[in-house]
Amino acid sequence: MRPSRYAPQARSRLGRVALLILLAFFGFLLFKGRVVQVHDGDTLSVLLSGARMEKVRLYGIDTPEAAQRGGSEATAFTREKAFLGEVELTVKETDQYGRKVAIVRLPDGMLLNEELLRAGHAWVYRNYCREAICATWLLMEEEARRAKRGLWKDPNPQAPWEWRRKNHNSR
Numbered sequence: 001m002r003p004s005r006y007a008p009q010a011r012s013r014l015g016r017v018a019l020l021i022l023l024a025f026f027g028f029l030l031f032k033g034r035v036v037q038v039h040d041g042d043t044l045s046v047l048l049s050g051a052r053m054e055k056v057r058l059y060g061i062d063t064p065e066a067a068q069r070g071g072s073e074a075t076a077f078t079r080e081k082a083f084l085g086e087v088e089l090t091v092k093e094t095d096q097y098g099r100k101v102a103i104v105r106l107p108d109g110m111l112l113n114e115e116l117l118r119a120g121h122a123w124v125y126r127n128y129c130r131e132a133i134c135a136t137w138l139l140m141e142e143e144a145r146r147a148k149r150g151l152w153k154d155p156n157p158q159a160p161w162e163w164r165r166k167n168h169n170s171r
Contacts, residue, residue, distance in 0.1 A: 031089040031100075035082045040066050041074025041121055043099070044082060046089065057099040058113050059092045060129035060137060061122040062160045067167075069158070070151035074121040077150075082112055092131075103133075117141050120150025123159055 033054070037045035041063025044056045063074035088105040095101050104112040116122040117140040124137045145152045 029089075029091045031091065033087060033089070035085055035087055038075060038079040038083055040071065041078050041116060044078070044104070046087060054089075055097075055099045056089060056104065057095055057097075057101045058116070058122075059090075059101045059103050060125055060131065060134055061113050061116055062125040063116060063122045064151060064157075064160050065163055065167075068160065068163045069154065070121065073150065074116065077116065077119055077121050078112065081106060081115055087112070101128075113137070114140060118144060118149075120144035120147070120152045125161075127161070 031046075031048050031054070033046040033048040035044050036047045036053070039045065039055075042058040042061060044058075046054050046056050048054055063078075064070035066072065066075065082104065085107050087107070089100065089102040090105070091100045091102045093101045106112055106115070113122075114137065117124065117137055122141075124134060124141050129137065144150060151157045
């Protein structure tokens with residue numbers, strides 16, 4: 001067998017590029033970083049290696065807006081679970097605002113997206129949640145609703161997308 005004509009560094013670099021291409025092909029990229037800011041219940045800023053900052057929107061869920069009933073509770077829950085923690089991001093896409101849309105794995109191995117649903121601080125964002133995991137998330141949302149956890153204590157909570165539509169002129 002003939003030795004490779006590429007230097008070990010070049011082979012390593014090619015391997016990393018090939019891995020990134022494969023990950024992108026299958027619809028996700030993995031990153032690790034520290035949560036340095038919680039903007040609201042479903043939006044974080046994460047400091048990645050190399051001192052790169054990324055604004056991250058949680059994939060597949062929607063929490064109440066800050067000025068909406070339940071918004072401060074969702075933000076506090078996210079802050080308690082994630083602030084200053086090391087997280088792993090499974091990036092699904094980049095949205096129209098340049099945010100990475102991701103599933104966020106917490107240091108304890110739990111998914112922040114799921115924790116918000118279980119605690120009743122989020123809806124499954126049906127217009128955008130299209131992965132197989134969304135079926136499980138719908139069950140989590142329904143369980144929180146039945147148990148009257150979080151925003152489901154209110155008999156008629158308003159979904160954030162409806163609240164935004166009605167209040168878009170007040171922003």
